[in-house]
Amino acid sequence: MKKGPWTPEEDQKLISFIQQYGHGSWRLRRCGKSCRLRWTNYLRPDIKRGKFSLQEEQTIIQLHALLGNRWSAIAAHLPKRTDNEIKNYWNTHLKKRLTRLGIDPTTHKPKNDAVNGNSPHAANLSHMAQWESARLEAEARLAKESKLQPGFTQAQPLPLMTRLVLNKITPQPSLPPCLDVLKAWQNSWSSSSSSSSKPAKMHSMYAMMLATDDLESPTSTLSFPNSSNSNTISISQVPLPNSTITATAAASGSGADDDIEPYIMAAAEALRSGGRSYDDDDKFEGLIENSEEEEKHYWNTLLNWANDLPSPGLP
DNA sequence: AAGCTTTGCAACCGCTATAGT
């Protein structure tokens, strides 16, 4: 059985074969597995090749923070990108970039004490830590929902948050579901000294997740059986994690969910539209290439958009 | 220009899950 790189002739042969017989049968002189992979990762007509956009990069990083190395799950939220391509891009580009910024690409947490405010990048790293908190909260909340709602049904394909967590995060066998992430979440809140700013930062990180293009897709709807008016709600209406709401209430004396959402959406909107066009790849290519300073600027700008918004719990 | 090193990515490998017999 032949191995190694595919020749153009073989590609053509494979394409012709698929055009004639579909992609259910992988019988050429190559092994079936190799043919299938070549098709799914390279020849398929609906594959987008070439440089990743800023939006795609953000999405990958955010999803990696949520899912870890679950490349197929990540790829499901990046239209026309394959898991293999995303995996390669992470390993060769994004991982290095995060490392250079002092972020552990595995845990998405700062690598040193810079969070305490002594380093020039303290704010940046602090944001990343908050991001991680949001991640843990999302995991906990959605996993909890999946547990509490056995009759959970979906009217449409589940979007980002739900699919990521409900379908992909496996409960730890030795612990009750969610206990570990809830504990981590609790620690992340209790260990910080500035309680009054927590809700705003939390909302900002949540908003960053909401701001991804993927969440704006037509399929970005959630459905819950006990939703009041309709069992399908838009992603912009996804409620904040309960503990976030509680923390906000504790800080502000108000517990209404309605107080929170405008700030989330404002932050999301600011990220989407403010200052730069994420669709214009050429415009910003230079920003994210080569220069460490430019990279820091890129990240700081992005993250500060979220942090500069007012605290919902404060006057 | 030549040789060496690094980078990027397609392809492979090994494993698990699932479907069919």
Add this chain to the structure above:
DNA sequence: AACTATAGCGGTTGCAAAGCT
């Protein structure tokens, strides 16, 4: 129930191209 084939996944490897000395 046991076996086989296939699909899917994530980690790793190998090699061509680019970069560097």
